[in-house]
Amino acid sequence: MPPLRAAEPRALPRRRAHLEWRRAAHRGVRSLPLRRRPAVLKRLVRILLAVVLGLAVSELALRAAGSALLSAGGQRAADGGSAERFLCLGDSNTYGLYLEGPDSYPAKLDALIRAHAGATATVINLGVPGQGVHHVREGLPAHLERYAPKAVLVLAGVNNTWSSSGGRTTAFGRWVSDMRLVKLARLVTERFTGRGGADAGAGAAASAAAPSPNAAPASSAAAKPAIGAQDQMDLAEFMARGEETADGIVHRVRTRSGEEVVYLQEQRALEGQQYLDAISGGLDAIVDLCEGAGARAVLLTYPMDTPVTARINTAVRAVAARRGAVLVDLEREFRPYLAAGLTEALLFPDLHPRANATEIMARVCLRELLRAGLVQGEAQALPSVQEIQSGYRPPQRALSWQNGKLGIEGSHGESGAVFLSTAAGELAFHGMKTQLGASALLLASRERKDLGFTIGPSGRAEVAIPAEWLKSCSERGLELRAVALYSPQNLHGQWDNVSNTLVIEPLR
Incomplete structure (x- = not known):
């Protein structure tokens, strides 16, 4: 009589196996028979690896496509092969609200550098009305990649008082935020949920990714705004005219840096120390990005002296001192003029700088760039209080x-x-x-x-x-x-x- 042998396990009928799988899915993988767990885990690992690989390939493809677009448009937007580029980023004070293109402080700085510090340098105005420090930080990687600047001048922070975005983020958080897939997901979400209006995607893509190929040096004719006086006035009131939504306020503004429309969607304003922490954290991140790209960070204070700007300026000075960034202390330089009662002569009623104020800003910037060894040449003397007084005529109301x-x-x-x-x-x-x-x-x-x-x-x-x-x-x-x-x-x-x-x- 042959020895007894264990019976071979019979294959489960197909339908029965499927039902067992569904029951196991409800109970969890741990409830599967031991002999089947490795197969299930291997399948899950393969699926996970496939997803990760697909995301990695998509990320690389998006970055490659972006680099190709930047390379293709670089010659149209850059400054004819200039060896030294200086980027000016920030809000409407950098943009030059109410002013023609040549009267903005970046345009005047460009003219000063070319005339007194060598014609090979170019200043590029990338200011956007309404931007906070977090907006500048988010757009900076693309600007650094595109322009390879020698220095980056940043004047921002006042819009952080009404914006809830930004703040101190971890390196991992910044890495995730800078992923092209994450930006694409935000864009698709805004497109299909209707946030930001019918063509919000175009504006969001322009402001969150790379600058437009039409961006031009501050001194070029292309830098002059192709918008009328009423559009300039609309820019000044964009916050008041913002459309209230469940997500915050939607703002529509025009820019000189190539984008026609930028949509800003913000939650409630940060309060107290929160927005100052957001400014400090954002400026720290900006300095990190500049150092990583071999560019010098130049931080500017606001020229006006108000309770809000005084706190912001204190935060800017602290970051500059701690990180060794170049500081352009406009508040200190404007103090004698404002103390002499020249606020109305230098600043518009909403405290944006007039043309004579942007001239002072440009000269102070040039002086600090010279001290830092970033340009060569001679500093230009600031106008005296008497010169400003003699050239000002009070408005007739x-x-x-x-x-x-x-x-x-x-x-x-x-x-x-x-x-x-x-x-x-x-x-x-x-x-x-x-x-x-x-x-x-x-x-x-x-x-x-x-x-x-x-x-x-x-x-x-x-x-x-x-x-x-x-x-x-x-x-x-x-x-x-x-x-x-x-x-x-x-x-x-x-x-x-x-x-x-x-x-x-x-x-x-």
Whole structure:
């Protein structure tokens, strides 16, 4: 009699095996028979490796495609083979809000370097209104890769007071954030969820990835804005005009660095020490990126002296001292001018620098670049307080009536609102007295947004009085009194100046 042998395990019927697999999936891999676990684990490992390999290949492909695009557009955007490039990054103070292209501080610095420190250097203006330190940091790797600059000048931070993005991040977090796949995922998400508007993808891609091939040196003709005065005014009020969404505020602004539209989506503002930590952490990351690319980081303070900018400037100085970055302390250099009462002469009402202020900024930057050995040549003396005073003419804030419209005179960039009344009297706005009396029309005019204005480059704006109001005054034989209240920092409802009172006679 042959010896007894263990029976061979029979293969499970196909349907039964499938059911067993599904039950095991619910119970977990640990519930599978021991003899089947290795096979399942191997399958999972193969799937995981395939996913990782696919992501790696996609990341490399995106980087290769980006490098190819940058190389293809590099000659069109660069400065004709210049050996030394200086990038200026930041917000609207770098961009040159209200100013023509040649009047921005990067353009003036470019002219100074070419004239006094050698013609082989080029300054490129990459400022974007509304940017915070975190925006600058996110876009910096592409700029460094494209331009290979000798130095990077950064003036940013004030927009971090209303932006919740940014802050101190780990090296791993920055690495993940810089992955092309992550940026692509953000872009696709914004496209299909509708965040940022119908063409938000184009703007987001332009601002988050590489600069446009149309970006040009600050001194070139291409750097002049191809946008009108009203667009410039819109830039100044982009925060106030932002569309409230569940995710925050969507802003639409134009830039000089090639992108036509940039969308900024922000959560609630950071508070207290949070935004200062965000600024310090972002500047630290910027210095790291510059050092890794062989570029010198140059950090600028804001020229204006306000409680907010004073705290930001303190944070900037601390980072520059700790990291050995070049410091351009504009607040210190502007202090004598502002102490002499020249704030209005140098700064627009919302504290953006005027053309004479950007000249000072450029000269201070040149001096510090010379001290750091980044350029060769001679420093240029700063204008004296007396020179600024003699060249400044205070704006004439006045009203006129012509062709059914109110003409409002003031300083370029000032904003405000027109108030109307059919009664004489004396009303006070923040301590300023106006020759208006309380009336139903006064209350109505305070609610009309179309009575707001922003002074254009010509020093003038026009406001149309509602036709029904003119008709009512004419039929009743009433005088119409008007004043313009001028608002600081584009904050309607906060007034710091008032025009004359214009009396419009009844229309017969």
